Amino acid sequence: MKNIAILGSTGSIGTQTLEVVRENADRFAVKALAAYHNDQLLEQQIQEFQPELAVLVDEEAAKRLQARYKGKTIILSGKKALVNAAILESIDVVVTSLVGFAGLEPTVAAIRAGKDIALANKETLVVAGEIIMNLAKEYGVAILPVDSEHSALFQCLQGEEHEKVEKIILTCSGGPFRGRTHEELLSVSIADCLNHPNWAMGKKITTDSATLANKGLEVIEAKWLYDVDYDQIEVVVHPQSIIHSMIEYVDGAVMAQLGVPDMKLPIQYALTYPHREVMHSPKLDLFKVATLTFEKPDTETFEALALAYRAGKTGGSMPCVFNAANEIAVNAFLEGKISFLSISKVIKSAMNNHTVIAKPNLADLYQIDAWTRNFAQENLLNFENNKND
Numbered sequence: 001m002k003n004i005a006i007l008g009s010t011g012s013i014g015t016q017t018l019e020v021v022r023e024n025a026d027r028f029a030v031k032a033l034a035a036y037h038n039d040q041l042l043e044q045q046i047q048e049f050q051p052e053l054a055v056l057v058d059e060e061a062a063k064r065l066q067a068r069y070k071g072k073t074i075i076l077s078g079k080k081a082l083v084n085a086a087i088l089e090s091i092d093v094v095v096t097s098l099v100g101f102a103g104l105e106p107t108v109a110a111i112r113a114g115k116d117i118a119l120a121n122k123e124t125l126v127v128a129g130e131i132i133m134n135l136a137k138e139y140g141v142a143i144l145p146v147d148s149e150h151s152a153l154f155q156c157l158q159g160e161e162h163e164k165v166e167k168i169i170l171t172c173s174g175g176p177f178r179g180r181t182h183e184e185l186l187s188v189s190i191a192d193c194l195n196h197p198n199w200a201m202g203k204k205i206t207t208d209s210a211t212l213a214n215k216g217l218e219v220i221e222a223k224w225l226y227d228v229d230y231d232q233i234e235v236v237v238h239p240q241s242i243i244h245s246m247i248e249y250v251d252g253a254v255m256a257q258l259g260v261p262d263m264k265l266p267i268q269y270a271l272t273y274p275h276r277e278v279m280h281s282p283k284l285d286l287f288k289v290a291t292l293t294f295e296k297p298d299t300e301t302f303e304a305l306a307l308a309y310r311a312g313k314t315g316g317s318m319p320c321v322f323n324a325a326n327e328i329a330v331n332a333f334l335e336g337k338i339s340f341l342s343i344s345k346v347i348k349s350a351m352n353n354h355t356v357i358a359k360p361n362l363a364d365l366y367q368i369d370a371w372t373r374n375f376a377q378e379n380l381l382n383f384e385n386n387k388n389d
């Protein structure tokens with residue numbers, strides 16, 4: 001029996017992780033659940049999975065739940081309680097399915113407590129990839145990728161010599177605005193942006209997919225997971241999202257992992273690794289798919305991808321700035337405060353105004369994250385007047 005904690009259990013990855021657990025009740029037990037403020041859904045999850053501990057970061061939501069709930073699960077609140085969930089004695093693996101920089105602190109704590117990490121929260125690796133990978137080595141824990149592309153790469157690497165990797169080919173759906181011009185993007189709505197062609201996901205990552213910031217975050221995530229140079233990571237737009245990524249080896253062989261777009265496979269593989277287990281989800285029908293196509297990404301129109309490469313290649317604290325500015329800009333876009341095209345402008349402006357620290361420690365990263373959020377927030381509206389940029 002593997003005991004798991006799910007940080008972000010009420011979200012897209014969190015609920016799909018619970019589906020995997022439900023279908024493998026003889027293999028997995030849920031010992032800790034955590035969410036931000038969705039007390040209603042968390043309560044249902046507590047009733048069904050009976051964890052030892054449940055956490056709501058939002059104090060008011062936690063009070064509501066504590067007032068209603070009469071069972072044995074301990075309910076804690078606040079940011080620090082996320083760490084309690086991540087380091088609970090009985091846990092073997094922590095699924096990091098919460099969004100954004102908030103994933104960093106509990107992930108670090110979980111690694112230091114010797115827990116394996118099933119990593120969906122890519123922002124953690126973007127911000128602190130070197131620190132996380134070194135900590136994982138030091139504490140002998142596994143970082144198991146949940147992100148579909150990185151799981152595909154992980155699967156393509158099994159049984160192969162890592163030093164024989166020539167390049168990583170990261171596939172990208174292109175998002176809902178693939179093929180659109182700058183002019184056409186001036187007036188896109190929030191609803192258009194949240195209409196991803198292939199995946200049903202949380203709002204933040206869906207917006208990132210539309211700007212191609214998601215692929216940028218994934219380039220940096222791949223760099224740290226698989227220890228390659230940025231020049232070895234190529235992004236290929238593949239609108240069908242059937243090939244989840246590929247590895248080209250030194251002899252020219254290209255290994256790919258294919259499947260229907262369904263996160264339950266990468267989630268289950270991260271939890272059952274090194275074994276494969278039966279899944280009852282729909283399987284790939286190549287006759288139905290019929291055509292797989294590939295295009296170059298348009299990084300002039302979708303500048304966030306180019307900015308992510310720049311942040312990654314600059315290194316040090318710059319990816320932290322990219323991430324924080326993106327988080328602020330995406331929130332502002334989703335609240336209707338800025339236009340779609342301003343998202344990448346906010347990121348660029350924060351990066352241009354940052355003095356890089358070459359080897360930031362965790363304390364530096366917290367400071368830089370806070371500086372960037374503040375800078376981005378104060379400059380959000382600077383770009384709104386120049387709609388024709």
Ligand SMILES: NC(=O)C1=CN([C@@H]2O[C@H](COP(=O)(O)OP(=O)(O)OC[C@H]3O[C@@H](n4cnc5c(N)ncnc54)[C@H](OP(=O)(O)O)[C@@H]3O)[C@@H](O)[C@H]2O)C=CC1
Binds near residue numbers: 007012038
């Ligand atoms: N969805 C997908 O298919 C994929 C997602 N990912 C990555 O997985 C992560 C989760 O994405 P997704 O599931 O789509 O996101 P969702 O928005 O659907 O869910 C986020 C979850 O995290 C909780 N949460 C949000 N903010 C905080 C916080 N500050 N502290 C604690 N908990 C918090 C939410 O709680 P509440 O509901 O209470 O607000 C919710 O449970 C992201 O890093 C994303 O990039 C990677 C690949 C695919």
Ligand SMILES: CC(=O)[C@@H](O)[C@H](O)COP(=O)(O)O
Binds near residue numbers: 147148149173
């Ligand atoms: C399911 C998953 O892993 C997402 O990160 C997905 O890849 C988003 O798709 P695109 O960013 O390629 O549009």
Ligand SMILES: [Mn+2]
Binds near residue numbers: 147148149218
């Ligand atoms: Mn992905």
